[in-house]
Structures are given as C-alpha cells and as structure tokens.
Amino acid sequence: MTATIERAAESLHCTACSHSAKLDPDVALERAVESALRAPSAYNTQPWRFRLLDGTLELHADVTRGRQVADPANRELYLACGAALANMRVTIRHLGREADIAILPDRKRPHFVARIRVGAVRHPTLADSRYFTAIPQRRSNRARFYSRPIPLGVGPSLAQAVEGMGASLRYLHSANTRDALAEIITFADRVQAQDARFRLELAAWLRGNQTDRLDGMPGFAFGLSAPMAALAPFALHALSWTSIRVVRDDELAREAPLLGVLLTRNDEPRDWIMAGEGMERALLFASSQGLASGFMNQAIQVPEARDRVRRLLNTTWxxxxxxxFGFGPETRQTARRAVTDVLVRDREMA
Ligand SMILES: Cc1cc2nc3c(=O)[nH]c(=O)nc-3n(C[C@H](O)[C@H](O)[C@H](O)COP(=O)(O)O)c2cc1C
Structure with a gap:
C-alpha cells in the first residue's frame, strides 16, 4: 500500500508549486480508502463500507459486522470508523491537499458516517508524513511492555491528539488507581467469560495462524502458536482460559508504562466518531515514536464495569x-480485506 501511495505522491511532487493541483481526486480518495483499511477495529471486524463517485467518498458504518453482545450500541463500531477517518485525512494531507470532511452529513441515515472530499492545496507538514508513515506500522500489541520509561512529552502529545477532536485521555499514574482499574478490568473478564453468548460471538472472530480469512483475530496476535490458535475457539469454554486471561490482564494493566482512558463529554455517535479519529492520531503518533500500544476494552463493554470506571475517575464524561502504551516486542500485522471488498462506485448504496 505504502509503495503505491508514495509513487502517487512522488508523481505529484514534480514541481514545488503545482504538485497537488494535478491530483486526481478519485485517485487520492482511493488511496485514502487503502489507508482506512489499516485502522484498528474491535475483533478486527473492519465495520466499514465506502462509496466513491465523482470526487466524493462516503464512509458508511457496516452494522452487519457489529457485535451484538460485546457492543450492542455500536459504540466501538463507530470508534473504529472514526479511526478509519483519521487514516483518510492523514493520507489526503500527505498527498498535498486538505481533506474536507462532513461527519454524519445526513440526519436520516445514521450509518452514513462521513462524506470526504479533496480540498484546497496544502503543503504536507513533517507531522503529516510522520502520521502517514505510521499507518502500516501501527498494530495492537497484547504483549507485556518493557519497564523502559516513555520519553517525557509523549504523554502530553498523545493527549493533545485526542483533545484536538473534543475527547480527553485521562492517565492513571498512581498505583492505587491502576490497581483499581486492573480490578475492574478483571471483573469484566469474569463477567464476559461467564456469558455463553459473549464466548460464541468472540469465537466467531478468532482465526488460526495460517488462515486465508481477511478479517478477525489470528492466534499470533495473542502470542499463540499455530496448534494453540487452532484450539482457541474451543478453549474459550474452559475455566482455565478465564483464569489465564484474568492473571494476564491484571499484569498488563498494572505494569503498563502509560495507561489512559479515552473519554467523551457525551455518549453519541458523533462523539464516538470524533474520538475515534483522535484516538487513531494518538496511536499513530505513539507508533511514530517507536511505542507499542494496546486496548483493554472489556471494562468498557460490560456496563457495570464502565460505570465503575466513571466512578473511579470521578467524571461525568x-x-x-x-x-x-510502552516499548514492547514486535508483533505481526493482521490481515485486512481488499479495497474491492469494501468500495463501490455505484450511484446508490443500500
Ligand atoms: C474500539 C476498539 C476496541 C478494542 N478492544 C480491544 C480489546 O479489548 N482487547 C484487545 O486485545 N484488542 C482490542 N482492540 C484491538 C483490535 O482487536 C485490533 O485493532 C484488531 O484486531 C486489528 O489488529 P491491529 O490493531 O493490530 O491492526 C480494539 C480495537 C478497537 C478499535
């Protein structure tokens, strides 16, 4: 993907002043879709569809790929669409144009997440290139992070990326609050493990290590060998799986060099989309600094745990x-569907 985009960018950068004037908007928007695909999404569901016509790209939430048990309100689904939007904006800027984006442009179509057009000429900044380069490098890391401290200034920069989109990233620094959050996370682990519907839904998105499937989570993303990955969907029903997960998540939360909670003032699709964009910018920034990142969202998915997180942070957000966030071992990239699987050029989109 990067090579094609770099080529597109190079061909546009033939002269200092006129490069982006030659940009074909449809080519740029298709490049933006390629980048969007690399965004994170819970269970790697990739819950998005695109429609490109006459210089206008539409991003739609694909609710058929939603998770009714873990995410019945589609909150995480919209968050993922926001992350995809971040990658699109970054790519269009990298190609030397502003991205004109309208979020939820049609009141009557709540799944129509955004309308994207290529805007005015704008010279790419160093930050644009840094974010762009990080798109294929970012991945969710579920390993224990090293104790090596995070350089000063990174925490505030991550928070700033999120604040730029109206959200907030609250860090938990003290051992007491981390312990309390770890306790809530492991409480959520237990609740989910006891829910047969949750286990069934999760099992449907687990993949073997040699899978041809282009979505879902392969075992290697959890550090599993091929035989273990093949067994994973069945192992979910074993009690030992719960205890392994609880011990592991407790460690991950307590030890994280930087642990933060993403918050929004309201709990509506617009907030989720914008926060998703800010979140992806923060993840890209972290990646550009050589930092690994990972999610622990079970405490958001279980309603009682989510309430407890609010009370712990003493917030109405x-x-x-x-x-x-932290320095950690390398992890492999997970698969994505192809542009042709998610992009239509028809006049109508169901
Ligand atoms: C809203 C959201 C919630 C997520 N929650 C979790 C989580 O609780 N645990 C986890 O290990 N990964 C979580 N992930 C990471 C996804 O599983 C990951 O993005 C997906 O498998 C694709 O892999 P990649 O991020 O390495 O590209 C979450 C991602 C998003 C966007």
Whole structure:
C-alpha cells in the first residue's frame, strides 16, 4: 500500500508549486480508502463500507459486522470508523491537499458516517508524513511492555491528539488507581467469560495462524502458536482460559508504562466518531515514536464495569477505550480485506 501511495505522491511532487493541483481526486480518495483499511477495529471486524463517485467518498458504518453482545450500541463500531477517518485525512494531507470532511452529513441515515472530499492545496507538514508513515506500522500489541520509561512529552502529545477532536485521555499514574482499574478490568473478564453468548460471538472472530480469512483475530496476535490458535475457539469454554486471561490482564494493566482512558463529554455517535479519529492520531503518533500500544476494552463493554470506571475517575464524561502504551516486542500485522471488498462506485448504496 505504502509503495503505491508514495509513487502517487512522488508523481505529484514534480514541481514545488503545482504538485497537488494535478491530483486526481478519485485517485487520492482511493488511496485514502487503502489507508482506512489499516485502522484498528474491535475483533478486527473492519465495520466499514465506502462509496466513491465523482470526487466524493462516503464512509458508511457496516452494522452487519457489529457485535451484538460485546457492543450492542455500536459504540466501538463507530470508534473504529472514526479511526478509519483519521487514516483518510492523514493520507489526503500527505498527498498535498486538505481533506474536507462532513461527519454524519445526513440526519436520516445514521450509518452514513462521513462524506470526504479533496480540498484546497496544502503543503504536507513533517507531522503529516510522520502520521502517514505510521499507518502500516501501527498494530495492537497484547504483549507485556518493557519497564523502559516513555520519553517525557509523549504523554502530553498523545493527549493533545485526542483533545484536538473534543475527547480527553485521562492517565492513571498512581498505583492505587491502576490497581483499581486492573480490578475492574478483571471483573469484566469474569463477567464476559461467564456469558455463553459473549464466548460464541468472540469465537466467531478468532482465526488460526495460517488462515486465508481477511478479517478477525489470528492466534499470533495473542502470542499463540499455530496448534494453540487452532484450539482457541474451543478453549474459550474452559475455566482455565478465564483464569489465564484474568492473571494476564491484571499484569498488563498494572505494569503498563502509560495507561489512559479515552473519554467523551457525551455518549453519541458523533462523539464516538470524533474520538475515534483522535484516538487513531494518538496511536499513530505513539507508533511514530517507536511505542507499542494496546486496548483493554472489556471494562468498557460490560456496563457495570464502565460505570465503575466513571466512578473511579470521578467524571461525568463517558469512557470509550482503555489504552496501554510502552516499548514492547514486535508483533505481526493482521490481515485486512481488499479495497474491492469494501468500495463501490455505484450511484446508490443500500
Ligand atoms: C474500539 C476498539 C476496541 C478494542 N478492544 C480491544 C480489546 O479489548 N482487547 C484487545 O486485545 N484488542 C482490542 N482492540 C484491538 C483490535 O482487536 C485490533 O485493532 C484488531 O484486531 C486489528 O489488529 P491491529 O490493531 O493490530 O491492526 C480494539 C480495537 C478497537 C478499535
């Protein structure tokens, strides 16, 4: 993907002043879709569809790929669409244009997440290139992070990326609050493990390590060998799985060099989409600094746990994601569907 985009960008950068004037909007928007696909989404569901016509790209939430048990309000689904939107904006800016984006442009169509057009000429900044380069490098890391401290200034920069989109990233620094959050996370682990519907839904998105499927989560993303990954969907029903997960998540939350909760003032699709864009910018920034990142969202998915997170943070804002940052071991990239699987060029989209 990066190579094609770099080529497109190079061909546009033939002269300092006129490069982006030559940009074909449809080509740029198709490049933006390629980047959108690399966004994170819970269970790697990739809950998006695109329609491109005459210089206008539409991003639609694909609710058929929603998770009715873990995410009945589609909050995480909209968050993922917001992350995809971030990658699109970054790509269009990298190609030397502003991205004109209208979020939820049609009141009557709540799944119509955004309308995107290529806007005015704008010279790409260093930050644009840094974010752009990080798109294929970012991945969710579920390993224990090293104790190596995060450089000063990174925490505030991550928070700033989120604040730029009206959301907030609240860090948990003290051992007491981390312990309390770890306790809520493991409480949520237990609630989910006892829910047969949750286990069934999760099992449907688990994949073997040699899978041809282009969505879902392969075992290697959890550090599993091929034989273990093949067994994973069945192992979910075993009690030992719950205890392993609880011990692991307790460690991950307590040890994270930086642990933050993404919050929004309101709990509506517009807030989720914008927060998703800010979140992805923060994840890209972290990646550009060589930092790994990972989610621990079970405490958001279980309503009682989510209430407890609000009380712990003593806030009226709404928690959307729990994020860990730190230096960590490398992880492999997970698969994505192709542009042709998600992009239509028809006049109508159902
Ligand atoms: C809203 C949201 C919630 C997520 N929650 C979790 C989570 O609780 N635990 C986890 O391990 N990964 C979580 N993820 C990460 C996804 O599983 C991951 O993005 C997906 O599998 C694709 O992998 P990648 O991020 O490495 O590209 C979440 C991602 C998003 C966007």
């Amino acid at each position: 709404w928690p959307l994601a729990i994020l860990r």
